[in-house]
Amino acid sequence: MRKAPEPKKRANLRDVAKAAGVSVATVSRVLNEPKVVKKDTLEKVQAAIADLKFVPSAAARAINSGRTRFVGALVPTLDNAIFARFLAALERKLSDHQLSLIVATTEASLDIEAEKAQSLLDIGAEGLIITGATHNPTLIDLIERTMLPTIITSFFDPKNPLPTIGYDNAAAAQLGLQHLVELGHRNIAVVHGPVHDNDRTRARLAGITTFPFAGKLSTFETEISHQGGVDVAQHLGGLSAKPEAILCLSDVVALGVLLGLQAQNISVPDQISMVGVDDLPISSVTVPPLTSVHLPVSQMGERAADALANWIETNQTPKSEELGTRLIVRNSTKRF
Structure with missing residues (x-):
């Protein structure tokens, strides 16, 4: 009965050093700090690594270098x-x-x-x-x-x-509100995500409430999801006095609001203007494309x-x- 061939041993750091004719320390430097190794030595070690199909062990590298990287x-x-x-x-x-x-x-x-x-x-x-x-x-x-x-x-x-x-989250929200005010809107709904444990949302709301605005400003909290936006849109669509504009402090919510309004045959922007905050890639291809505050x-x-x-x-x-x-x-x- 033929004896099954023994599995090939995985190459280690010493095998690479022997094949390249260098020290183990030099191989370690090639792996961790290649910029400090001479070009000809670097190329020899890299060739040995390729020939032996050597895959460095992250654990071993961390032990040798003191770095997990x-x-x-x-x-x-x-x-x-x-x-x-x-x-x-x-x-x-x-x-x-x-x-x-x-x-x-x-x-x-x-x-x-x-x-x-x-x-x-x-x-x-x-x-x-x-x-x-x-x-x-x-x-x-x-x-x-x-x-x-x-x-x-x-x-x-x-x-x-x-x-x-x-x-500056407050300033970002103010950019959206200022745009709506400059367009003549005086009854504006602000839709935002949960404020608990979310200082970004709280900062955006603070920017809204401190902005000099003589009109009516209403705020609505919902989950940060498309469904959260749809839920608010259904509520706003049922009001006898609908807002002239909606500022959503998240594009994710804004997209849900947009879909929720369209499901009620409420036209954006002919009946209600809309602004988001985030400028997600999808916001440029919605119908209509969404005005939004770009966050870098x-x-x-x-x-x-x-x-x-x-x-x-x-x-x-x-x-x-x-x-x-x-x-x-x-x-x-x-x-x-």
């Missing part, structure tokens, strides 16, 4: 396209710094966020990206005790103890990646950075 990002959900755009830019830019990204969702719960931050730290996260300025004291204590490089996004506050890279989420992802990577490498805390917002006028608004 990954960071964690905590976001409320992946269902909202705005977070998907942010994370795509963040991961793309982190890869330029030879850093990987692990994403965890928090379900908009501060307790879950703190638990998942601890889990990321337990497996070796070298830094964190977190959303908004409001967090569980447990998370803040964790960051302070471990001195973990942590950047806040989607919010700008230069007075925050942690660096913030984001936008891709730019925010890139800036956050650069700032966190430099902080990890140099141990120098970055400064907070405000990114500008702008109004994108489309066909969902009309002079009253």
